[in-house]
Amino acid sequence: MKLAILGDIHGNLPALQVAYDITKELKPETIYHLGDLGGYAPFVNEVVDFLIEHKIEGVQGNYDESVVFDKENCGCKYEDHFQAEMAHLSFEWTKKHVTEKSKNYMKNLPFQISFEVEGRRVKIFHATPTKNNLYWYEERPDNFFFLMTEKAQADLMIYGHTHIPYFKKLNGKYFINAGSVGKPKDKDPRTCLCLIDISRSNVQVTFIRRQYDIKSVIRAIIKSGLPYYFAEKLIKGE
Ligand SMILES: [Fe+2]
Incomplete structure (x- = not known):
């Protein structure tokens, strides 16, 4: 069974369109998104409409949850004071521009999605099986992976949040960070689409990277009043 995963889209509609076009070539059975639909780029409502129109199910990210419940911040970590300030501007912008329809969609996203494929228990969540704002990097010690496996009660875990893709196999369990579309x-x-091919004997993971019209997003960022800082980050892949 082939699954395609759209990680952290973050208001980047042109990237989402390109990632979705890849799925038309690869023809997976199902496509899931990993939440964090808005923030940093201005197309939050368009992203939600796209997911609804294409019947793409997914989970709730920390950004979605924070927007919906009008929290004071997005629950993201910052490396310095300036980054915190920028993140705050993006979060306030998103809360101000998100429609009731988008909010409603985000509010009703589940924390996780579970199913079984070829005898393997699969679990999809935004960041970890217990918290949607914990950063699960590849460099975490093995013990962290074991603890998360215990919490998830799954054989194959699919998540995002860090925006850095990886695939790791440990003690017969599979850990897949799908990276970020937007x-x-x-x-x-470049945008990142994660393709997972699950069979009884094997699990194959491919990260497909493709260029999209980044200039159109930069123009939209400038027009929207979001800080240019986010355009620079997109260009650098940061
Ligand atoms: Fe995110």
Whole structure:
């Protein structure tokens, strides 16, 4: 069974369109998104409409939850004071521009999605099986992976949040960070689509990277009044 995963889209409609076009070529059985639909780029409502129109199910991210419940911040981590200030501007912008329809959609997203494929228990969530704002990097010690496996009670875990893709196999369990469609942070600014092929004997994971019209997003960022800082980050893949 082939699954396609759209990680952290973050208001980047042109990137989403290109990532979705890849699925038309690869023809997976199902496509899921990992939440964090708005923030940093201005197309939050268009992204929600796209997901509804194409019947793409997914989970709730920390950004979605924070927008819906009008929290004071997005629950993201910041490296310095300036980054915190920028993140705050993006969060306030998103809360101000998100429609009731989008809010309603985000509000009703589940925390996780579980199913079984070829005898393997699959679990999809935004960041970790217990918290949607914890950063699960590949460099975490093995013990962290074991603990998360215990919490998830799954054989195959699919998540995002860090915007840095990886695939790791440990003690017969599979850990897949799908990366980010709309705001990659691995220094590769191209959009990222994650394809997972699950069979009884094997699990194959491919990260497909493709260029999209980043200039159109930059123009939209400028026009929207969001800080240019986010355009620079997109260009650098940060
Ligand atoms: Fe995110």
